[in-house]
Each structure stands twice: as C-alpha cells, then as structure tokens.
Amino acid sequence: MVRTAYHHGDLHQQAHALALSTVREHGDQAISLRALAKQIGVSPPALYRHFADRESLLAELAISGFDALRLRLRKVSPTAPRQALIGIGLAYVAFAQEEPNLYRLMFGGRVLPRGTHPRLDHAGQAAFQVLEDTVDRARQSGFLKPMPLALMTATAWSLVHGLSLLTIDGHLPDADAEPRLAEGITSLLLEGAIAHSDNNKDLP
Amino acid sequence: MVRTAYHHGDLHQQAHALALSTVREHGDQAISLRALAKQIGVSPPALYRHFADRESLLAELAISGFDALRLRLRKVSPTAPRQALIGIGLAYVAFAQEEPNLYRLMFGGRVLPRGTHPRLDHAGQAAFQVLEDTVDRARQSGFLKPMPLALMTATAWSLVHGLSLLTIDGHLPDADAEPRLAEGITSLLLEGAIAHSDNNKDLP
DNA sequence: ATGCCAATGTTAACGGCGTTAACTTTAATT
DNA sequence: AATTAAAGTTAACGCCGTTAACATTGGCAT
Numbered sequence: 001m002v003r004t005a006y007h008h009g010d011l012h013q014q015a016h017a018l019a020l021s022t023v024r025e026h027g028d029q030a031i032s033l034r035a036l037a038k039q040i041g042v043s044p045p046a047l048y049r050h051f052a053d054r055e056s057l058l059a060e061l062a063i064s065g066f067d068a069l070r071l072r073l074r075k076v077s078p079t080a081p082r083q084a085l086i087g088i089g090l091a092y093v094a095f096a097q098e099e100p101n102l103y104r105l106m107f108g109g110r111v112l113p114r115g116t117h118p119r120l121d122h123a124g125q126a127a128f129q130v131l132e133d134t135v136d137r138a139r140q141s142g143f144l145k146p147m148p149l150a151l152m153t154a155t156a157w158s159l160v161h162g163l164s165l166l167t168i169d170g171h172l173p174d175a176d177a178e179p180r181l182a183e184g185i186t187s188l189l190l191e192g193a194i195a196h197s198d199n200n201k202d203l204p
Numbered sequence: 205m206v207r208t209a210y211h212h213g214d215l216h217q218q219a220h221a222l223a224l225s226t227v228r229e230h231g232d233q234a235i236s237l238r239a240l241a242k243q244i245g246v247s248p249p250a251l252y253r254h255f256a257d258r259e260s261l262l263a264e265l266a267i268s269g270f271d272a273l274r275l276r277l278r279k280v281s282p283t284a285p286r287q288a289l290i291g292i293g294l295a296y297v298a299f300a301q302e303e304p305n306l307y308r309l310m311f312g313g314r315v316l317p318r319g320t321h322p323r324l325d326h327a328g329q330a331a332f333q334v335l336e337d338t339v340d341r342a343r344q345s346g347f348l349k350p351m352p353l354a355l356m357t358a359t360a361w362s363l364v365h366g367l368s369l370l371t372i373d374g375h376l377p378d379a380d381a382e383p384r385l386a387e388g389i390t391s392l393l394l395e396g397a398i399a400h401s402d403n404n405k406d407l408p
Numbered sequence: 409a410t411g412c413c414a415a416t417g418t419t420a421a422c423g424g425c426g427t428t429a430a431c432t433t434t435a436a437t438t
Numbered sequence: 439a440a441t442t443a444a445a446g447t448t449a450a451c452g453c454c455g456t457t458a459a460c461a462t463t464g465g466c467a468t
Binding site: 104128181189 | 231232233308311312313314317318319328332351355356358359361362363364365366367368369370372373374375376385388389392393394395396397
C-alpha cells in the first residue's frame with residue numbers, strides 16, 4: 001500500500017498510536033472517533049474500515065497496555081524468592097502509577113467486560129501469568145507455605161491491584177509522598193505466606 | 205411545596221432514586237439526563253434546577269453508595285480481633301459483589317476524582333473510618349504486630365479493594381464459584397500481621 | 409496492458425447526548 | 439394584592455457514534 005491523497009495507507013497504525021497517547025495523557029473518556037479522525041486528517045467513517053466501533057479501538061489499546069505490563073514484569077530479574085516476589089509486586093504497582101490512565105482502561109471494567117474479547121482476555125492472562133510464575137517458583141522452592149497456588153496468586157494480585165488503584169485514585173499517598181508504602185505492604189503480606197519452621201500450619 | 209401539573213414538587217428525590225436504581229442495574233454509563241427526564245415525565249432542563257450537571261448527580265449517587273457501605277461495615281458485630289478483622293473484610297467484599305455497579309461508580313476513578321467534591325470525599329472517608337477503627341482496635345489490643353496503623357489499614361484496604369474489583373470484573377472466581385476465596389485471602393494476610401505470641405495461636 | 413474487484417476512502421444524514429438561553433407558570437413573601 | 443424567587447417549559451447549539459450510499463484506487467487475473 002502506498003500513501004496517496006485519497007488512500008491514507010497507514011490509518012490503522014496511526015489511529016492506534018494517536019489514540020494510545022491520548023488515553024495515556026487524558027484517559028479513555030477523552031477518546032472521540034470524530035476528533036481522532038480530524039487530528040489525523042481523515043473523515044470519521046474512515047476509521048470504521050479499521051475498527052468495528054469505539055469499543056474495539058479501546059480494546060486494542062488495552063491489549064497494548066497488557067503487553068507493556070507483561071514486558072515490564074518480565075524485566076524483573078529472577079533472584080532469591082523474597083526479592084523476586086517483592087520486586088515483581090513493586091514493578092506491578094510502579095507500572096500502574098506511571099500509566100494510571102492506561103491501567104484504568106485495562107481494568108476499569110466499565111468497558112470491555114471479560115469474556116467478550118478473546119484477544120484482550122489472552123493479553124490479560126499472559127501478563128497475569130508472569131506474576132503467577134513468580135509465585136509458583138517461590139512456592140516450589142519451599143520458600144512459601146504449602147497452600148494452593150491459586151489462593152496465593154489471587155492474594156498477591158488482589159493486593160497489588162488494590163494498592164495500584166487506591167494510589168492512582170488518590171485514596172492512598174502515592175509513590176512520591178510515601179515511597180516505601182508499596183514495599184511495606186508487600187512485605188507485610190509476605191510475612192503471612194512465608195514458611196516458618198515453627199508456624200506452618202494449614203489455613204482454610 | 206405541593207404537586208401541581210406544572211411544578212413537580214419532588215423532582216430531586218425522584219431523580220436521585222431512579223438514577224440510583226438505574227446505576228445499580230446497568231451501571232453509570234446507562235445514566236442519561238434526557239432519558240431520566242423522560243422517564244419521570246419532565247423536560248430535560250428541569251433536572252438542572254436540582255443538579256449542576258451529570259457529574260453532580262453521579263456524585264450524589266456515589267455518596268449514597270458510600271453511606272450504604274459504611275452502614276454495612278458498621279453492622280459487623282465487634283467480637284474477638286481475629287473474627288472482627290475477617291468479618292469486616294468479608295463484609296466489604298460482599299458489599300462490592302452485591303452492588304458491583306455502585307461500587308465501580310464509587311471507586312471507578314474515571315469520574316469524580318478525589319479532592320474535587322468535599323461531600324463525596326467526606327462520605328468516602330467516613331466509610332473508610334469504620335475499617336480503620338476495626339484495625340486500630342485489634343492493634344491496640346495487642347493482637348497485631350506493633351506497626352504503623354496507616355500501613356496496616358492501607359494493606360487491609362488494598363487487599364479487600366483489589367479482591368472486590370478483580371471478582372466483580374471476572375478476573376477471579378466470584379463468591380458463588382469459590383465461596384471461601386475471600387476468607388482464605390484475608391486469613392493469609394492476617395498471618396503476616398498477627399503478633400506471634402502463644403495466646404494468639406488459638407483458632408484456625 | 410487492461411479490466412475488474414476488493415480495499416479504503418468520501419459526503420450526507422440520523423438519532424442521541426449534555427447543556428444553555430429565553431420564557432412561563434406557580435409558590436411564597438411582603 | 440403585588441412582587442419576587444423557584445421550578446418548570448420550548449428551542450436550539452454543538453458534540454458524539456454510527457450507517458448508508460457513493461467515489462477512488464491498488465493489486466490481480468486475464
């Protein structure tokens with residue numbers, strides 16, 4: 001495909017990129033297909049050749065977000081179990097704090113309910129997988145108590161997800177005001193999950 | 205004020221109630237001032253005599269939500285520290301699961317950013333206060349480790365908030381599929397926060 | 409090379425939205 | 439009883455997502 005006056009030639013990619021930067025700066029509510037088309041210099045219906053509707057565009061942006069989160073989590077170098085767990089928790093929260101609008105799009109729940117968009121679901125699961133793998137390694141090594149993997153990962157995910165949203169929504173002091181809050185919180189959870197020789201009884 | 209053909213007489217309360225039930229059933233995105241006015245049988249601009257704009261109406265609904273959450277949390281009967289903490293955590297998650305659309309309005313973050321609506325902020329803080337008081341009592345009684353109250357409550361809140369949102373968004377099995385997930389998660393956190401003395405290792 | 413077709417643009421239009429301006433009716437006050 | 443403030447009305451503006459109908463163009467089969 002070649003760029004001409006009539007055929008744009010790169011509309012899908014350009015719309016995706018521009019919409020992504022708009023979301024990152026101003027949130028998904030700032031996305032308007034008409035405004036997007038005007039900025040690119042194309043008529044509004046042209047976008048419908050590349051995106052079924054507004055929701056589909058947002059879904060693509062959310063997928064980009066999950067990909068970025070997955071890459072971010074994968075960069076946490078595998079070390080001793082404790083450092084690996086704390087490190088991946090902090091990386092998760094840091095991502096949310098650096099990309100609050102993108103994170104809210106990914107997990108806002110208002111748009112794009114789970115189970116309706118296979119590619120989006122897959123991207124989310126792939127990011128989650130990194131977290132689960134880290135927990136599983138620590139568990140396999142005997143560092144954590146012998147409890148169901150699903151329970152452990154659900155707990156860890158709930159904690160970092162809740163902390164992420166509460167901080168980016170201003171309910172808790174953010175990383176600038178309380179730089180060690182995230183570390184304190186993750187450490188506190190870890191205390192309950194570590195296998196202690198004198199305290200390794202089963203939990204419900 | 206008396207009801208006449210012209211003057212409605214109860215528009216504010218009726219609009220609030222109808223909008224609240226709409227949000228509970230279909231989410232805040234389903235709220236349209238025009239549709240609301242039509243259902244009530246009034247012209248759209250009439251609503252502007254009672255609500256500055258759509259956001260103000262949503263803020264009022266969110267305040268109602270926080271009030272309901274606060275009352276729900278206050279109903280948790282004060283018992284031994286462990287039961288009180290688990291109980292209030294489960295009550296929090298149960299509220300979110302029973303009122304997912306309302307909970308998302310309260311904490312969605314897309315609308316109504318914190319710090320812009322004093323009455324809304326106050327309602328949120330009042331609900332949070334119940335949670336903090338419960339944690340503080342357990343701490344004062346020596347059941348929990350001697351660590352900063354703010355850290356403990358932030359951890360507890362993050363956990364129940366994250367769990368609430370992940371379940372209502374379908375990322376984790378909900379209460380029907382895994383009725384003991386919330387209990388397992390809160391218990392797991394508690395293990396890390398309990399002061400490990402002999403008289404605290406009583407109940408599983 | 410040419411003719412066709414699918415891809416990818418266009419303009420025009422529909423219905424819905426939040427919101428404002430200007431006006432009207434009613435309730436309350438003086 | 440006259441006036442004023444409260445709480446409705448209609449009409450309109452500019453935005454939005456989306457669709458229908460049409461136009462242009464690139465690439466492929468002939």
